[in-house]
Amino acid sequence: MRCEVIAVGTELLLGQIVDTNSSYIGEQLAEVGIDSHFQTKVGDNADRMRASIELALSRSEAVILCGGLGPTQDDITRNVIAEVMGVELEQRQDLVERIENMFGSRGRTMPKNNLLQAQVPAGAEPIPVMPGTAPGLVCPFGDGQVIYAVPGVPWEMRKMIDEFVLPDLRERAGITSVIRSRVIRTWGQSESGLAEMLGDEIDRLDESGEATIAFLASGIEGLKVRVTAKADTEAEVIALLDAEEVRVRAIIGDGIVFGLDDQTMETVVVDLCREHGLKLGLAESLTGGLIAQRITQHPGVSDVFQGSIVSYADSVKNDVLGIDGAPAISEDGAIRMAEGAARALGADATIAVTGVAGPSPAGGHDVGTVFMATHLDGETRVLRVEWPFDRRRIREFTCITALNELRKRLLAR
Amino acid sequence: MRCEVIAVGTELLLGQIVDTNSSYIGEQLAEVGIDSHFQTKVGDNADRMRASIELALSRSEAVILCGGLGPTQDDITRNVIAEVMGVELEQRQDLVERIENMFGSRGRTMPKNNLLQAQVPAGAEPIPVMPGTAPGLVCPFGDGQVIYAVPGVPWEMRKMIDEFVLPDLRERAGITSVIRSRVIRTWGQSESGLAEMLGDEIDRLDESGEATIAFLASGIEGLKVRVTAKADTEAEVIALLDAEEVRVRAIIGDGIVFGLDDQTMETVVVDLCREHGLKLGLAESLTGGLIAQRITQHPGVSDVFQGSIVSYADSVKNDVLGIDGAPAISEDGAIRMAEGAARALGADATIAVTGVAGPSPAGGHDVGTVFMATHLDGETRVLRVEWPFDRRRIREFTCITALNELRKRLLAR
Numbered sequence: 035m036r037c038e039v040i041a042v043g044t045e046l047l048l049g050q051i052v053d054t055n056s057s058y059i060g061e062q063l064a065e066v067g068i069d070s071h072f073q074t075k076v077g078d079n080a081d082r083m084r085a086s087i088e089l090a091l092s093r094s095e096a097v098i099l100c101g102g103l104g105p106t107q108d109d110i111t112r113n114v115i116a117e118v119m120g121v122e123l124e125q126r127q128d129l130v131e132r133i134e135n136m137f138g139s140r141g142r143t144m145p146k147n148n149l150l151q152a153q154v155p156a157g158a159e160p161i162p163v164m165p166g167t168a169p170g171l172v173c174p175f176g177d178g179q180v181i182y183a184v185p186g187v188p189w190e191m192r193k194m195i196d197e198f199v200l201p202d203l204r205e206r207a208g209i210t211s212v213i214r215s216r217v218i219r220t221w222g223q224s225e226s227g228l229a230e231m232l233g234d235e236i237d238r239l240d241e242s243g244e245a246t247i248a249f250l251a252s253g254i255e256g257l258k259v260r261v262t263a264k265a266d267t268e269a270e271v272i273a274l275l276d277a278e279e280v281r282v283r284a285i286i287g288d289g290i291v292f293g294l295d296d297q298t299m300e301t302v303v304v305d306l307c308r309e310h311g312l313k314l315g316l317a318e319s320l321t322g323g324l325i326a327q328r329i330t331q332h333p334g335v336s337d338v339f340q341g342s343i344v345s346y347a348d349s350v351k352n353d354v355l356g357i358d359g360a361p362a363i364s365e366d367g368a369i370r371m372a373e374g375a376a377r378a379l380g381a382d383a384t385i386a387v388t389g390v391a392g393p394s395p396a397g398g399h400d401v402g403t404v405f406m407a408t409h410l411d412g413e414t415r416v417l418r419v420e421w422p423f424d425r426r427r428i429r430e431f432t433c434i435t436a437l438n439e440l441r442k443r444l445l446a447r
Numbered sequence: 448m449r450c451e452v453i454a455v456g457t458e459l460l461l462g463q464i465v466d467t468n469s470s471y472i473g474e475q476l477a478e479v480g481i482d483s484h485f486q487t488k489v490g491d492n493a494d495r496m497r498a499s500i501e502l503a504l505s506r507s508e509a510v511i512l513c514g515g516l517g518p519t520q521d522d523i524t525r526n527v528i529a530e531v532m533g534v535e536l537e538q539r540q541d542l543v544e545r546i547e548n549m550f551g552s553r554g555r556t557m558p559k560n561n562l563l564q565a566q567v568p569a570g571a572e573p574i575p576v577m578p579g580t581a582p583g584l585v586c587p588f589g590d591g592q593v594i595y596a597v598p599g600v601p602w603e604m605r606k607m608i609d610e611f612v613l614p615d616l617r618e619r620a621g622i623t624s625v626i627r628s629r630v631i632r633t634w635g636q637s638e639s640g641l642a643e644m645l646g647d648e649i650d651r652l653d654e655s656g657e658a659t660i661a662f663l664a665s666g667i668e669g670l671k672v673r674v675t676a677k678a679d680t681e682a683e684v685i686a687l688l689d690a691e692e693v694r695v696r697a698i699i700g701d702g703i704v705f706g707l708d709d710q711t712m713e714t715v716v717v718d719l720c721r722e723h724g725l726k727l728g729l730a731e732s733l734t735g736g737l738i739a740q741r742i743t744q745h746p747g748v749s750d751v752f753q754g755s756i757v758s759y760a761d762s763v764k765n766d767v768l769g770i771d772g773a774p775a776i777s778e779d780g781a782i783r784m785a786e787g788a789a790r791a792l793g794a795d796a797t798i799a800v801t802g803v804a805g806p807s808p809a810g811g812h813d814v815g816t817v818f819m820a821t822h823l824d825g826e827t828r829v830l831r832v833e834w835p836f837d838r839r840r841i842r843e844f845t846c847i848t849a850l851n852e853l854r855k856r857l858l859a860r
Contacts, residue, residue, distance in 0.1 A: 047483050049474025050663060054465050056488070061462025070460050071495055073488040075469070082484055089502070250463055316757075322743025323736030326757040330735025333806050333838060341763040344729075344739040344755035346748075349793050354756075354767065380762050393746050425746060 035207035036069045036094035040086050042101035042111055043186060044077035055100045055191055066200050067213050067264070068096075078102060083114045087181065091118075095179050096203060098195075101186030103168040105147040111183050115173055116155035118181070123153040129160055129169055136167050163197045166190040172202065180206060211264050216275045218259040218282055219293045221438050225249050225257060231286050232259070245278045254328075254430035256292065256299060292441060299437045300329045306444040307338045307383055312410075315381025316342035317355055317371040319362065319388040320404060325433050340379040345371065351388075354378055363388050363397035368405035369414045376409050383444070384409040385436050391425045402428055406436040410443050448620035449482045449507035453499050455514035455524055456599060457490035468513045468604055479613055480626050480677070481509075491515060496527045500594065504531075508592050509616060511608075514599030516581040518560040524596050528586055529568035531594070536566040542573055542582055549580050576611045579603040585615065593619065624677050629688045631672040631695055632706045634851050638662050638670055644699050645672070658691045667741075667843035669705065669712060705854060712850045713741045719857040720751045720796055725823075728794025729755035730768055730784040732775065732801040733817060738846050753792040758784065764801075767791055776801050776810035781818035782827045789822050796857070797822040798849045804838045815841055819849040823856050 102111030129152035161170030326342035355374030371386035389404030515524030542565035574583030676687035739755035768787030784799035802817030
């Protein structure tokens with residue numbers, strides 16, 4: 035089964051919006067084992083949309099159209115699909131009522147334009163999952179082919195894809211096997227280093243077919259090792275992933291692995307602090323609030339996270355953190371910042387960061403020189419790194435590395 | 448002149464990487480007045496790449512291929528273009544030397560694989576702009592058509608597109624007019640509010656053809672009003688934009704406009720502080736370091752920005768900021784935080800933020816309730832807002848709004 039994705043919208047071609055929808059759909063299709071060989075962006079133009087759909091139907095069994103289902107004159111996806119199918123649009127009374135109810139429940143009356151959204155090509159059906167006011171469409175075509183239409187609004191699109199389109203595609207393709215992935219999140223080894231360590235295991239998997247391994251460098255999110263397996267049942271596939279995770283961990287070492295799937299370095303550190311009953315605090319110069327920002331974007335951290343002293347000016351390092359005249363960019367400076375943050379914030383575990391983000395050298399150090407200190411159980415340790423990066427990456431790599439230093443100490447506690 | 452974009456790479460179809468390159472190229476093409484009707488993603492597969500290129504050449508005069516120019520076996524863009532052109536690849540000695548020199552200047556020897564990158568289809572030329580080790584290609588095709596190939600690495604791609612492909616395309620298309628845009632950045636009005644205010648002016652422009660106006664809601668970056676004009680010379684187009692900017696500012700008011708083009712709310716506030724000789728400080732609870740992070744991502748702010756007290760825990764609000772028992776989420780709490788930040792950080796102008804980011808209510812307030820205080824010239828003012836948003840947007844909209852409050856006070860000073 036092959037499925038193409040067509041993202042509809044002139045604003046996509048003009049680069050005013052980046053097409054992340056196709057990437058999401060492509061990722062999900064790959065997860066369930068359906069090939070997607072072409073993905074196209076086309077503007078809100080009937081002739082070119084029709085040409086794109088017909089081309090896709092000439093080389094794939096299924097097509098997912100994304101966008102153009104709104105209530106305005108520009109939204110012509112419904113009309114073009116009807117043309118391609120050679121049928122008329124029909125107004126569906128059940129959809130009229132459903133859309134009216136949605137507006138009603140928000141205390142608004144439905145604008146007349148929204149009636150357009152209740153139109154469905156004859157022979158097609160609305161997608162039963164309908165998170166917003168734009169119904170999706172599932173449209174049979176020719177001899178067993180299918181055209182889906184989903185809205186361009188990302189959260190509406192995702193819900194329809196996950197809950198209807200993917201299961202429907204799997205059923206049509208006769209796929210009964212279950213494919214699942216697990217992301218093993220790492221920090222502390224390069225992509226080529228990990229590939230070398232796991233080389234023999236990847237060769238073994240190539241032969242056995244139990245699972246596949248892929249790497250994805252994700253900046254501040256670390257380096258992801260993705261294990262994918264296929265089996266007849268959910269239980270079997272989970273068992274395969276469990277076994278493979280054990281093997282990968284044994285090979286690359288638990289120090290390198292910091293989490294799984296949606297776990298981030300900051301949530302892992304916060305969770306470890308909570309387990310140990312420790313309050314966490316920061317002193318940030320180089321990262322300028324980035325670490326605190328990463329931690330506080332997650333809800334439910336306030337029982338652990340005390341705060342951060344973003345000490346950009348040297349006077350703040352002296353007055354608030356009490357580094358007592360130590361050079362601001364130095365091992366000693368970082369150590370005193372970490373200890374000062376513990377005092378000022380009432381924190382048990384602290385991280386302090388100081389260094390040169392660039393673009394110019396500072397304090398006698400080259401761009402990329404960074405000192406990271408961790409303070410725990412009355413002991414402060416410091417790490418010096420020279421990053422060969424630009425400003426943004428120096429800050430991001432410092433953020434994940436500094437958190438990782440504390441993580442390793444908490445694990446060893 | 449029509450130009451299609453083909454992004455090459457299986458990782459794009461699998462959604463492992465979002466294709467931002469096509470969006471960038473699409474935006475640049477629109478800027479110079481070249482239509483792009485289709486943009487395609489295709490995997491590293493010779494047959495499907497060839498089909499995509501041939502299709503694009505059947506409906507457009509120019510094609511830009513992006514990706515697949517690296518030194519590995521997967522990188523087959525060069526080979527497929529040669530096939531489409533019906534010619535052989537030729538090794539170019541000038542490129543061999545250039546690539547060897549690049550490795551040499553970094554103190555490394557060139558791996559043998561990189562020799563592949565010195566191959567050029569007969570009749571094609573390397574793009575003279577070459578920021579990395581992957582040469583781009585400009586390949587004549589048929590009767591006046593052209594195929595460009597640029598690397599998938601974004602910064603290499605951008606430099607080649609900006610400095611070679613766009614000027615070359617304009618020359619081929621015989622475009623001598625100059626198109627320029629200016630982004631007028633605003634905060635404090637909704638998109639529909641701005642559209643209503645500017646309705647008559649947009650109608651006038653539709654008739655006169657002097658310029659066009661478009662809106663783009665950009666979250667934490669504010670709401671952008673983009674003015675685009677076309678003229679025979681750079682001087683004329685700048686004059687048109689200057690005149691239109693004056694009219695737009697007169698209509699929507701200077702309080703709403705905070706900057707132009709690449710200016711951000713945080714750089715504008717830092718620049719205003721610098722002009723007034725003021726030191727800037729923050730006290731962040733709800734935003735948890737986000738405002739400080741935004742400010743410090745720009746280099747050269749350390750003469751103005753003192754730092755931020757990220758006071759997530761109430762004890763930090765009391766101990767470091769000295770809010771003296773005021774409720775943490777209240778007008779009074781925000782005011783005392785702003786004043787405490789001025790004392791603790793030695794700052795003349797401060798912003799303080801406290802509130803409920805959710806997902807649960809807190810301190811007797813609903814999710815979205817936010818208090819923002821600004822302290823300047825010994826006077827502290829506070830704004831209360833109820834955002835109907837999720838956690839991420841509550842934090843982001845608070846960030847730009849709080850900075851904007853200080854901006855307005857600095858302007859009125």
